[in-house]
Amino acid sequence: MARGNTRQRIQDVALGLFAEQGYEKTSLREIAEHLDVTKAALYYHFKTKEDIIIGIFQDLTRPVDELIDWAREQPRTLEVREEILRRYQESLISAYPLFRFMQENQAAVRELSIGLTFKERMLELSGLIQEPDFTVLDRVRCVSAIFTLHAGMFFMDNVEGDSEEKREAVLEVALDLLSQAHGGPVAGA
Numbered sequence: 001m002a003r004g005n006t007r008q009r010i011q012d013v014a015l016g017l018f019a020e021q022g023y024e025k026t027s028l029r030e031i032a033e034h035l036d037v038t039k040a041a042l043y044y045h046f047k048t049k050e051d052i053i054i055g056i057f058q059d060l061t062r063p064v065d066e067l068i069d070w071a072r073e074q075p076r077t078l079e080v081r082e083e084i085l086r087r088y089q090e091s092l093i094s095a096y097p098l099f100r101f102m103q104e105n106q107a108a109v110r111e112l113s114i115g116l117t118f119k120e121r122m123l124e125l126s127g128l129i130q131e132p133d134f135t136v137l138d139r140v141r142c143v144s145a146i147f148t149l150h151a152g153m154f155f156m157d158n159v160e161g162d163s164e165e166k167r168e169a170v171l172e173v174a175l176d177l178l179s180q181a182h183g184g185p186v187a188g189a
Contacts, residue, residue, distance in 0.1 A: 002059075006045060007045050007055070008167060009035065010031065010035060010042060010054045010059060011047055011052060011055055011059070011151075012051065013031060013034050013035050014026070014031045014049070014052045014053075014056070015056055015094050015097050015098070015101055016097075017030060017031060017034065018053070018105060019100050019101050019104055019105075020051075022104070022108075023049065023053070023101070023105040023109075024105075024107075024108055025107035028042055028043070028046075028048075028049060030049055031049075031052075042112050044169050045076065047155040050112055053101075053112060054112075056097075056098055056101075056118070057098060057118075060094070060095035060097070060098040060115075060183050061091075061095065061096070061098070061118075061121065061154075062093040063087075063090070063094060064088070064091045064095075064121055064125075065087060067084065067091060067120070067125075068121065068124050068125065068128065070087075071084050071125075071128045072090070072128070077153070078179070078182045078184075079177070080131040081128070081178055081182070082175055082178060082179075084128055084129055084169065085129065085145060085146075085171065085175060085178060086151065088125065088146070088149060088175075089149050089152075089167070089170070089171050092149055092150065092153050093167070096153060099153055099154075101149070101152070102118070103154055122146065125146055126139075126142055129142050129145065129146070129178060129181075130142040130181065134181065138180075138182075139181075139183035140145050140175070141177045141178070141180050142181050143176060145174040145175070145177040145178045145181075146174070146178065148170060148173050148174040149170060149171070149174050151170075152166070152167065152170030152171075153171065156170060
């Protein structure tokens with residue numbers, strides 16, 4: 001098996017075990033057993049569990065980094081900011097396994113180096129969809145737009161309905177918040 005495929009397989013199995021059992025309760029030995037390889041073979045690719053998570057985090061957050069780079073080069077218009085939210089939702093969907101891990105292993109994430117870089121990305125994204133002179137209320141709306149997309153990833157599973165329809169509804173709420181922050185109509189007004 002090619003090295004890239006082995007590395008991906010290790011990450012997939014490890015992430016599944018971390019999400020199922022918890023990061024702290026999963027050992028490298030268990031990961032190796034689930035892969036039917038020796039611990040030495042696993043160690044060739046990753047020295048620690050943290051190395052595995054950092055690798056997963058880098059792979060799955062690459063689209064967010066690319067989005068941030070793209071957004072920095074765009075005009076600061078409402079249309080661009082709406083597109084940032086649309087693209088961010090797509091990034092969240094593709095990185096769902098990582099975000100599930102982060103949600104279910106919050107204590108471990110705080111101890112890992114990924115927690116800080118994730119927070120930095122969120123601060124950068126929120127800055128890209130707002131203006132420096134926004135009121136506190138409008139800043140809250142912009143941050144809430146981002147976290148509406150996050151909440152949609154985890155809590156909408158418990159809401160009945162078509163998954164695509166739910167994703168569209170979550171995006172619409174996030175876009176409404178963004179529009180309100182930028183002087184658009186307030187819902188119900």
